[in-house]
Amino acid sequence: MFKRTLTSSLAGALVLCAGLTACSSGSSTASSGTPTVKLMVGGIDKQIYLPYQLAQQLGFYKKYGVNVVLSTEIDGGVGAEDAMASGQVDMAGAWYVHTIDFQVKGKAVEDIVNLSGAPGEREMCTTSSGVHSPADWAGKTLGVTDLGSGTDTLTQFLAGQNNLKTDQYSRIGVGAGATAVAALQNGKTACVMTTQPTVLAIEKKKLGYSAVDLATTAGAQQAMGGTWPSAGVLAQTSWVNSHKDAAQKVVDALVATMHWIDTHSAADIANALPPSYVSNGTVTKDDYIAALTEDKGQFMPDGIMPAGGPKTVLATEKLVGVKTDSVNLGTTFTNEFAVAANKLEGFTPTTTGADSNG
Helix, strand or coil, rough: HHHHHHHHHHHHHHHCCCCHHHHCCCEEEECCCEEEEEEEECCCCHHHHHHHHHHCCCHHHHHCCCEEEEECCCCCCCCHHHHHHCCCEEEEEEEHHHHHHHHHHCCCCCCCCEECCCCCCCCCCCEECCCHHHHHHHHCEEEEEECCCCHHHHHHHHHHHCCCCCCEEEEEEECCCHHHHHHHHHHCEEEEEEHHHHHHHHCCCCCCCCEEEEECHHHHHHHHHCCCCCCEEEEHHHHHHHHHHHHHHHHHHHHHHHHCCCCCCCHHHHHCCCCHHHCCCCCCCCHHHHHHHHCCCCCHHHHCCCHHEEEEHHHHHHCCCCCCCCCHHHHEECHHHHHHHHHHHHCCCCECCCCCCC
């Protein structure tokens, strides 16, 4: 997620950067001619970010001629998008909105393949809260991952769309996973914004229900007024321009993965992922499959930035006070690589792509 809101609960089981030197800048080309690309993900074991590791498990990076070294951000460490922007890694598996934030700060970063049309979040509210939409938040305390985080931005946006000012409700940081569940259980908050499999854990404990769906593309369209592209591959524009072949190969592999996700069940996906991702101390494999079945609709099958998506994200940024007057949306993403990837495999894109005007 953006603002580094995700914490990896399976850090020991993941491919981690041992330090900044392990994620040093620059892709390389092995003697075989296969380029190596370093890609850090904003929480690689989270369902919203599963395509990056799934592509590795399916052998698609190798199939399309690129060696991708995956790593994950960890709580308190360098965020994936910041590691990419500073040159510690070549690419980030992170939210599209970062490209706008970076441009505001004068740094050219672009999304080269879009994986999700929704943030992957749900607003989970206690059974006694009486909340059924953001319009019901008046007088309530709402849990976000951290103040200033992506969930905080989304919360403010949804409230604003429902004519609520920030002094009409309260926001507190409750973290993710067990701490988010505890916030509901202990009455600290009426609602929390969180992702799977925490959503399912709340439902299984009968602590609450999903009042707002930002986890599926259709849900995001209804709640936010349009498709809200989130997970993708971000890279500095200068890096993309000087490594077009490597960028294309990464996108080829991920587009193939997205089509694989689209044509396979949640159980198939869970079986293909590392066992530690889908079954651990807090979630069973059955839970993981049930959660993924519920929210699988967030994934875009063709990797193309959806028409209107960038404008919806820009509207979110404007509403929460980001100075976006000088932002050129056409330079924050490209469909060039995804279009070529679909053509390579004979796939027919299902998304009407955004143009240079967003």
